[in-house]
Amino acid sequence: MRSLIDLTKTTQTLLTHYQSSLSPSQATQASLEISSPQPNPLETIKATTTLLKSHTTTLSLLLLTPPLTPSAVISKIGDVSSGVLSAMVAAASSTAQQGQKDELGESMRTELRAQVRRVLSGWGEVLALVLRFAERREEEGKKKDDGPTEAAKQDVLAATGVVWEACDALLRTCADGIVGLVVKKAEEYRSVLLDAVEELKEWGEDVESEEDEDEGLGSDGEDEDDIFGAANKLGKGNTELKVLLDSSVKKLKMVGILYQALIKRRLKTFPKMSTPTNNTNGETSDEPTDPMRVLDKLMVILKDIPETVDDLASAFYDLDDNQAKTTLDKTCKKAKSAAGLVRQSWKGQDDEFTTWSEKWSGMLEGA
Structure with a gap:
């Protein structure tokens, strides 16, 4: 014993x-x-x-x-x-x-x-x-x-x-293997992203009226939470921030669509036995690209985007339009980077996603 x-x-x-x-x-x-x-x-x-x-x-x-x-x-x-x-x-x-x-x-x-x-x-x-x-x-x-x-x-x-x-x-x-894991992770990231978009949308709809602004300093009946809550509402006259918010929601929804396309056209088609291929980002290179390394880079970006959107939401809640613009641009750049990283198939060839991603990028710019 x-x-x-x-x-x-x-x-x-x-x-x-x-x-x-x-x-x-x-x-x-x-x-x-x-x-x-x-x-x-x-x-x-x-x-x-x-x-x-x-x-x-x-x-x-x-x-x-x-x-x-x-x-x-x-x-x-x-x-x-x-x-x-x-x-x-x-x-x-x-x-x-x-x-x-x-x-x-x-x-x-x-x-x-x-x-x-x-x-x-x-x-x-x-x-x-x-x-x-x-x-x-x-x-x-x-x-x-x-x-x-x-x-x-x-x-x-x-x-x-x-x-x-x-x-x-x-x-x-x-x-499930690598494909099963990355698909699951990407779907989780997309879900977090869309939840954040929905919260932003609801926040934008909760517009503070002029009466709310007049009472913002609080009456004897208001508690502390009411005062601070009013301070973070989107003012009725803040049209510039409202326009930026609407544009952000549209762009972020398009980023959510990108996740769907990446899951279907790239993650689910990832080769079981990865072998080096031609460069997948559209650039000319004498060195082959390892699909596994590209996949790792892609998953880092897909994980990072929802975190950046959290920063974007914080900027809006702080009514900081300059910071919101900067963070939105950063989010869009990351999304376009993800699309560009796997612009071509894992075999290094143009396909349906190649054409679609170019159209998507143009629509993102115009949203």
């Missing part, structure tokens, strides 16, 4: 190291420490995640079924920590080395690291229960083991469920 306690504590320390190696600040350094070439990371993670679910199920049964057998639990923890988790973390930490084709890309790599961290967190809860059970049995000595209490059983089932849920999410990500 003492050996089980010591092993569990050592494994907890190892788990902390694994989680740290997958944090955004440490992931790059950890990947540099991997000396041997890694097999397909998604396949490795899929295999190890499936094994972890199985091992966790067995371990939970060992904890629930008296008497608690230290040797069996020790063996199972060893299988997980030294075999399953080490391979899983190595695969999630891996990056494409110089001269090696990038099979994942930054979007998938970041997602895998985050999800593996959740799996590790869930496994940590299981280890905490193992330690609690072992310490209780050590304190009881030779007293007959009647098994865990009902509350303890529920704790085991709950911890096992957390691991299973994290594993299932990780397996879905592996099954």
Whole structure:
């Protein structure tokens, strides 16, 4: 029992190291420490995640079924920590080395690291229960083991469920692959963008009347929130800001349409096995373009646009038309940059999206 306690504590320390190696600040350094070439990371993670679910199920049964057998639990923890988790973390930490084709890309790599961290967190809860059970049995000595209490059983089932849920999410990500992930992310970004547009539109419709302006300093019956709320309303006479707001809403809706087109024509058609092609942004270049690198750049822009729109909304709420103009221009430039980045197909050829994106860019300018 003492050996089980010591092993569990050592494994907890190892788990902390694994989680740290997958944090955004440490992931790059950890990947540099991997000396041997890694097999397909998604396949490795899929295999190890499936094994972890199985091992966790067995371990939970060992904890629930008296008497608690230290040797069996020790063996199972060893299988997980030294075999399953080490391979899983190595695969999630891996990056494409110089001269090696990038099979994942930054979007998938970041997602895998985050999800593996959740799996590790869930496994940590299981280890905490193992330690609690072992310490209780050590304190009881030779007293007959009647098994865990009902509350303890529920704790085991709950911890096992957390691991299973994290594993299932990780397996879905592996099954969906890069295309499934980037499409999902882009749809989420578009949803955030359109929510912001709708809020701006509603704010613009809540025009402050002249009576509101006269009462803006507040009467005895007004509270503090009413006063500050009135200060951030669009004034009825502020026609210049209203025109800018209407133009912004139109342009941002067109950006939302761009997301739809990019999802359909570019993200869903991303090649499973990426190979360098001709330059996809319309510029002449002697060097081929790696679709994975282009995809990474595109996803950064698609994520950044809704964040810039938040800044645009803040400028409007502050009634700062100059800042609103500047931020709107920045948003439109980013959107046109996204369209231009994948102007041509992943094979470096003009297609329907090429023609459509040129028309869309012209309409955005005129909106």
